[in-house]
Amino acid sequence: MSSTRDIDNLIEMMAKLPGLGPRSARRAVLHLIRKRALLLTPLSDLMQTVAATARECLNCGNVGTEDVCDICTSEKRANGELCVVEDVADLWAMERSGVFKGRYHVLGGTLSALDAIGPQELRIPRLIDRVATEAISEVILALNATIDGQTTAHYIADQLDGQVTLTSLAQGVPIGGELDYLDDGTITAAMRARKSL
């Protein structure tokens, strides 16, 4: 490589980001260098700001710039519904859909015997605490439809059994989905949960 060490290091570090590899990192860095006044300097400044201000909400685990996030402080969202998600990305996905008006609880992962992740490693004790102390009427388990996600949902359901209404996301054919391309599990779930028209 003819580029000097800082540029090489920058490429190497960018290549570690999810979604980028060595090739796309090189392209991104060249793009940044070409537009350094317009893009590289502002991006660096913004990263500095975010590095200094970003934190996890002490209550729900969402990422924001306050100790307690906007959703947890908003009175409008205190409707008694609590949506449990694995990850902040899932919370953001729910928010983009705009369908949910309650509050969230981010677990920070799923239970995994293989990776030695037990309830204490996740935000599960805090969830049990919130259900006991906040005015929560329904806990919606919006965990991923993976084995780990469903195991975690079952564990939480066991812990909260009898204290609160428990629901989970419906499973079935995704909007725009073609039967031909769906796996057997999805078709089975959609068939079992069929609705009368």
Added chain:
Amino acid sequence: MSSTRDIDNLIEMMAKLPGLGPRSARRAVLHLIRKRALLLTPLSDLMQTVAATARECLNCGNVGTEDVCDICTSEKRANGELCVVEDVADLWAMERSGVFKGRYHVLGGTLSALDAIGPQELRIPRLIDRVATEAISEVILALNATIDGQTTAHYIADQLDGQVTLTSLAQGVPIGGELDYLDDGTITAAMRARKSL
């Protein structure tokens, strides 16, 4: 979005990088925030350094941290061969292959009537200048095998005709390539340039 403005802005800016879209930018930013001490702060610092030090070589157009790049100052590379490429990324690709021991000239694009890019917008006058003043025996036109790339190669060949030996990269079957997957143009080129064993 529940994340606050700086985080949103960072996602938006990251999404503008080549190879990243809104979804992968969100994933990357969450990853960066999770590892802010290990990744976000060092990345920001490095960007600041690169923004301050990166510049184009005044001689060849390569990106580095000096006014004249390592390759242009290295005496070892003054072997009379000059490799003309469209872009710094192409120069880096050539360097990774390690096959070329001479110097480079980065045009900064290709001629394009549609986009009103003429020789003056590229580093073509500087190329003609270098051929006239440096001890160059061969100019290798390593431009992309696209229409714009080949048009530019023809233009440069016209300008330098008679002053220096002009060559271009061989065209043919790429290493590991399967005939079945190659386009007609490549097969035609490979057939025309066939070699005796």
